[in-house]
Amino acid sequence: MGMKDTMTSPSTTRNLDRYGHPALPWSRPRDALVSETPTADLTFFVATVRPDGRPHSAGVGAVWVDDALYFTSGPGTRKSRNLAENPTCSVSVRLTGIDLTLEGTAERVTDPETVARLAEVYNSGGWPAEADGDVFTAPFSAPSAGPPPWHLYRLALRRAVGVATAEPHGATSWEF
Template identity: 40%
Template sequence: MSTALPVAELLFGEADATPISTDEATVKPWEQGRECLRSAPKVWLSTVRPDGRAHAMPVMQVWADDAPWITTRPTSRKGRNLSGNPWCVVTVSTETLDLVVEGEAVRARDEATLRRVAAAFEAKYGWELAVRDGSVYEDHLPGSPEYGFYRITPVRAFGYGADGLTATRWRFA
C-alpha cells in the first residue's frame, strides 16, 4: 500500500440536487478518517457470500503498519467470504464522522507482521494471541482456535459529517 495520502474531494457538486455542502472548505482530511478507525472500539465488516448475498458483522479492528486490520476465524462466514472474494466494506460511526471504507482484505502470513498486529490487538483490547506457523491462535480457549489477520487496503472511502451536511470522498492511488 502506498503511504501517500489519498486524494480528498467533495462527494457532491453544485450540479447534484442534494442538501449536502458543495463548499471545498468542508473537505475533511484523511487524518480524520484514519483517527476514526484507530479509535473505534469496533467496526462493521461487510463481505460477499459466494452466491452474491451480502454479509455484515461487527469486528474488532486495529491500526498497524499504516492500515486497518481486522481479525476473524478463517472458517467463519467472514473468513470464508474473504478467502473467495477479498473485496469488502468497513463502516464505523463516531460523534464527528460516519466513515465507509471500500477495500481489499488480504490475510497476512508473515510472522513478523503477525506479531506486530497481535501486539496492536493486545494493546487496544488486552487480547493476547499466540503467533506460530503463519497463523494466530487463542491459546486461552479450548482447542486453541485459529484466527487470521486481514489487512484492509482502502481503495475508496467516504466521510459524512455529524451535521449531515458535509461529505468527503477519498480516492487512494
C-alpha cells in the first residue's frame, strides 16, 4: 500500500522495574504492534472520561499504521461522545510478550484519503470496511461500535507504559 512506517522515538524512557531488569526499548511494543495488527486476534480497550468525571472503557477495533494507533467508533456511542467533550484517553492491549497502555489525545480523522487507506488495512485483517468520504461503512462491526457509519480516530501518543510478560522481563514508561 506504500504506507510509510517511520520510527517514533520517545523523548524520555523511565525504568519502572523493581527487580533489576533494564528498561525495555520502545521498539519492543512498537514492533509487536506493527506485526500483530491488523491480523492477530487482539482486543484493544479505550478508556475515556464521561462529562461527570466517571471513567468509561470499551473495546475498539484498532490498528497500528504509519507509526500511529487508529481505532473506530460510532458517533453515537458513549466513547465517541466522551471523546467529543474530552479527547484525552488511553488504549490498552495485551500483545505477545508485553502488556501495553498508550495515553494521548484521540483526534478524529476526516481526510478521505487516510480513511480509504485505513479501510484497506482493516480489510487485510478481515473486517470488510469501506470508506465513504470521512467515515467507514461495513456489513457488520462489533456491537460496542454502534450502528454505521463509524468514525476513525488517531491517537496522538503522549505516553506509553509496557510490562513484559515474557523474557526479557521489565516494566518501562516512554514519553513522546
